[in-house]
Amino acid sequence: MIVLFGIFLLTLMVITALAIVQTQHLFVAVILAGIFSLLMAANFFLLDAADVALTEAAIGAGISTVLFLGALALTAEHERAASANRLLALGVVAVTTLIVIYATFDKPRFGDPEAPVHQHVAPWYLERTPETIDIPNVVTAVLASFRGYDTLGEVFVVLTAGIGVLFLFGAKPRRKAGPPRLAAHEPGDGLRHYLIPRVVGRLLIPFILLFGLYVQFHGEYGPGGGFQAGAIVAAAVILYALLEGEAQALRVLPQRLLNGLIAGGALLYGAVGVAGMLLGGSFLDYSVLTANPVTGQHIGILLIEVGVGITVTGVLISVFHAFAARGRV
Amino acid sequence: MALALVRALLGPSVYDRVLAANMFGTKTVLLLAVIAFLYGRPDFLDLALAYALINFIGVLAVLEFIRRRAITSAADHNTGS
Amino acid sequence: MPFLLDVASWVLLSLGGAFVFIGGVGALRMPNLYTRMHAASLTDTMGAVLIIAGVMLQAGASLATIKLAAILLFLLLTSPTASNALASAALLAGLRPGDTAAPHEDRGE
Numbered sequence: 001m002i003v004l005f006g007i008f009l010l011t012l013m014v015i016t017a018l019a020i021v022q023t024q025h026l027f028v029a030v031i032l033a034g035i036f037s038l039l040m041a042a043n044f045f046l047l048d049a050a051d052v053a054l055t056e057a058a059i060g061a062g063i064s065t066v067l068f069l070g071a072l073a074l075t076a077e078h079e080r081a082a083s084a085n086r087l088l089a090l091g092v093v094a095v096t097t098l099i100v101i102y103a104t105f106d107k108p109r110f111g112d113p114e115a116p117v118h119q120h121v122a123p124w125y126l127e128r129t130p131e132t133i134d135i136p137n138v139v140t141a142v143l144a145s146f147r148g149y150d151t152l153g154e155v156f157v158v159l160t161a162g163i164g165v166l167f168l169f170g171a172k173p174r175r176k177a178g179p180p181r182l183a184a185h186e187p188g189d190g191l192r193h194y195l196i197p198r199v200v201g202r203l204l205i206p207f208i209l210l211f212g213l214y215v216q217f218h219g220e221y222g223p224g225g226g227f228q229a230g231a232i233v234a235a236a237v238i239l240y241a242l243l244e245g246e247a248q249a250l251r252v253l254p255q256r257l258l259n260g261l262i263a264g265g266a267l268l269y270g271a272v273g274v275a276g277m278l279l280g281g282s283f284l285d286y287s288v289l290t291a292n293p294v295t296g297q298h299i300g301i302l303l304i305e306v307g308v309g310i311t312v313t314g315v316l317i318s319v320f321h322a323f324a325a326r327g328r329v
Numbered sequence: 330m331a332l333a334l335v336r337a338l339l340g341p342s343v344y345d346r347v348l349a350a351n352m353f354g355t356k357t358v359l360l361l362a363v364i365a366f367l368y369g370r371p372d373f374l375d376l377a378l379a380y381a382l383i384n385f386i387g388v389l390a391v392l393e394f395i396r397r398r399a400i401t402s403a404a405d406h407n408t409g410s
Numbered sequence: 411m412p413f414l415l416d417v418a419s420w421v422l423l424s425l426g427g428a429f430v431f432i433g434g435v436g437a438l439r440m441p442n443l444y445t446r447m448h449a450a451s452l453t454d455t456m457g458a459v460l461i462i463a464g465v466m467l468q469a470g471a472s473l474a475t476i477k478l479a480a481i482l483l484f485l486l487l488t489s490p491t492a493s494n495a496l497a498s499a500a501l502l503a504g505l506r507p508g509d510t511a512a513p514h515e516d517r518g519e
Contacts, residue, residue: 034387038357038380045361045376054376061354062383066390068407073397194498197389200491204484208382215375232379239386244395340455351492355485356430359495363423364446373475385488389517402442 006046010157013039030068037061043157051139052222054215063316068324095194133297135220143225144301148284152269154227155308159266166259169322200257201243208236216309217302227304228311237317246324258318264313272303354384419467426460429453443500451493458485 013036020032037060044053129141143151212232219225241249273284280288286300287293361377436449462482466475 016339033393038354041380042357042361042378044375050373050376054379057376057380058383061380065387067392069394073394194392197392197491197495197498200487200494201389204385204487207484211378212381216380218375223373226377232382235386236384239389242386242389291380341448341502351464351496352433352454355458355489358481358485359426359430363461363465374474374481378477378481378484381484381488388492392495392499395502399502 002210006043009039009043009046013043021118026072027069030065030072033068033167033268034061034065049216051137051228054223054228055231058228058235062235063231063238063320066242066322067319074323074326086219109155111305125253132295133301135225135298135301137220137222139223140219140225140301140305145286148273148304151304151308152273152284155266155311158311158315162262162311162318165315166321169326198243200262201239205236205240208239212236216305219305220301226308227282227312229305230309231316233309233313234316234320237313238320241320241324246321250321250325255315255318255321258314258321261310261314262318265307265309265314268307268310269304272300272307292320349382351388354380354387358384415467419464420466422460422467426457426462426464429457429460433457444497447493447497451489455486455489458482458489 002073008213016032016039021030022031024027031170037056041053041057041061044050044056124144125142127137128146129135133145135141142249212229212235215224216226216229217224217233219229235252237249240252251270272286276285276288277283284300286297289296289299358377358381361373361380430453433450433453436446436453459482462478462485466478
């Protein structure tokens with residue numbers, strides 16, 4: 001039953017991917033990419049990977065679409081005809097595909113209980129988590145504690161990406177002495193004049209924020225955690241910016257605050273690591289944070305997830321503003 | 330869901346595709362809710378909720394994009410560029 | 411009693427599925443964007459109510475039911491709003507409700 005459903009989803013994904021490549025109208029490609037991300041999230045869901053599915057849905061299907069639309073507003077809508085040698089590219093892709101397929105012959109069958117990962121790695125984590133960390137969501141335990149260094153790296157990658165975008169887009173373009181503006185509506189207005197979306201949207205923003213907080217703190221018990229929560233909170237702020245205009249959103253959450261959030265989250269993560277060192281353990285060892293090692297783990301995980309969430313929120317909102325505030329003036 | 334995808338691929342105008350994308354999103358939310366239930370994993374409902382709200386924001390972003398484009402192109406026409 | 415609940419929930423789920431399917435067919439076969447939107451959003455919302463009600467009956471009284479109710483409330487609020495927003499966008503771009511020959515998208519937009 002699940003196999004059938006999986007095949008159905010994968011078929012739809014292939015069709016969508018082909019359509020994205022084939023179309024020349026970029027707006028269509030953006031919408032189809034959103035559908036593709038959604039299919040991917042459903043696929044992850046089928047594979048029982050709930051945290052990944054949540055992250056893919058929140059970021060790939062939602063925020064990416066908004067950011068792509070922002071980029072489209074600054075550039076052209078039709079793809080220029082490819083000038084490179086198509087046959088060479090096709091050849092390279094075909095060879096690479098064959099090599100990859102050949103490589104998969106050596107892998108153990110998908111889900112095989114005899115595979116090494118199921119004999120050594122997975123049982124180790126499954127046994128250790130209740131004793132050392134004692135939270136129900138093993139994924140969060142692995143991500144935040146056993147493999148804390150990797151997550152530290154991820155936070156710094158997000159931080160760097162945010163810095164990169166701000167460097168490229170941060171300088172305000174000099175306003176051309178522009179044409180006289182259309183009387184009633186300014187571009188910076190947002191959807192202020194459309195009453196229905198505006199009322200419903202404003203009604204929903206507090207609940208979305210609350211849901212984001214729920215996902216953040218619930219990450220230890222169910223799917224969730226810093227990355228997903230950051231995306232959801234950023235989505236709420238982006239919704240506000242869409243409804244009221246970016247100028248208003250920048251007044252509410254000034255860029256300096258956002259910069260503080262971006263740096264602050266990563267700083268928090270690093271500080272927790274250093275605190276572990278100062279209290280006698282190694283870097284990012286949470287067990288020494290309090291008298292009871294298990295409580296120390298809980299506090300450590302909580303703090304670093306908050307750090308991750310803060311940085312992700314700051315970066316996503318800043319990237320949105322970088323694109324949106326630059327609309328042709 | 331397959332039907333919505335066909336509309337997304339065929340839709341003569343862009344708005345048809347956005348409509349299809351939105352419909353697709355809603356169906357997925359429903360499907361997730363049902364499956365989450367059938368397979369006994371009630372915590373996956375969080376996923377459905379998150380997706381429903383993301384879908385909504387996506388459609389509003391499309392509206393904003395169209396609106397901006399209409400304003401800037403109207404301004405360009407007004408100055409005869 | 412549990413049997414009755416099961417039957418009721420299956421009926422609701424099937425009806426919901428039927429509505430969703432009708433919506434899909436409508437979205438494909440209607441001649442014009444606005445009529446397609448009408449077909450899609452009405453049936454979407456009704457289908458959502460039926461399906462979620464069906465699943466809620468299965469869930470009984472638990473946290474899951476409250477979450478399902480939240481999803482339902484959210485869908486009820488946002489689905490019609492999204493349709494409204496989309497219709498506004500289409501109007502703004504110049505698509506009139508009477509056109510049957512939908513403009514080809516490479517209209518130089």
